[in-house]
Amino acid sequence: MCFAHGTTGRFLVHTWVNAEPVPRFYPNVVTLTAGQADIAEQRQAVRILLKSHLPGRWAVKDSFGTLDIARLGFEVLQEASWIRKQQPKPAPLVSGLAWERAGPGGEAFPTMLYGDENFAMFSGRRDGAIVAGGTLYRADKVVGLSNVVADADDEPGVWRDLCSLAAATFPGLPLVGYESGDELTAAHKAGFEIGDPLRIWVKARD
Template identity: 85%
Template sequence: MVHTWVNAEPAPRFYPNVVTLTAGDTDISEQRQAVRILLKSHLPGRWAVKDSFHTLDIARLGFEVLLEANWIRKHHPKPAQMASGLTWERAGPGNEGFPAALFGDGNFVMFSGRRAGTIVAGGTLYRTDKVVGLSNVVADADDEPAVWRDLSSLAAATFPGLPLVGYESGDELNAAHKAGFEIGDPLRIWVKARD
């Protein structure tokens, strides 16, 4: 479906089974229908819908809001001097116990930042044809804006010339904004309410 990405199998924890890809009125109706069809498949446990444009209202279908967030974007990140004072390392097979299969996709990169030998920050990057997605950013509150700047620079060095996108909420959204990311439109993550 052009308007919706659907995974009808159990997904890893914190990953959605449905992601909306467009926001037209007809598309929204078809997206709700896709959710209804998936509901009838009786997926086990709680599962989620990523409402990428904050346009679905699926509370009546048994969903509750898990997260409200905003898209973020940095149009032209450039490699720069690291701002956090951390030592950054690109994770790979065997590092920190990550399985080798995780690194089989050349578009996927994970970075960890160390202070005095201990990992205190990190983030993952995933390249598509036109953008690089930045997700799973972790940092101590005092380091957050600097970590976002560092990850932006690492993304520019790893995947040059591509804009950087993601979504965040709360303090992380503020940290990304302080690091030069534009705050975009809202999105919503819905989760199937417990029966």
């Protein structure tokens, strides 16, 4: 997703790292493996990045919930779980919202992002006002679902609708993401399997 924003990054054996500022709400480090030797190398990658003097409170996605970096100056931002829907299929929409695929607008989603055939963002309207939405990105034979927004009463229906929209937009691919709290409950009600835990760390305030 950061590549689609025009942000550079680098895949190491056990970690994805980016020593430059990334779009808001995206991490600068993502762990890719969970072995004990891998964890030591991942911590070292975080230490190196700390020396790069990245501005602000940048984040680390601890994909397996195994990377304890509190002593390196990080605190837990979010505890979550992976979710997966194996083969969503197009189905009638159930939320009662009017859905549309969003176009360019605003700094958070630059124009170049909408030229990426792997990217799609949908917004749901009620009485003309946007009240729900979600972002899809296709990569490595899966579709990532993120940035899901919905009122509490609408959540299960919104998740079901986004599954249908994903199946119509990127057919035949599993849908993956991660959530916590009420959003995790809503995703489960919409047919997602709940998987292993993960953790998001953020650089502690100075």
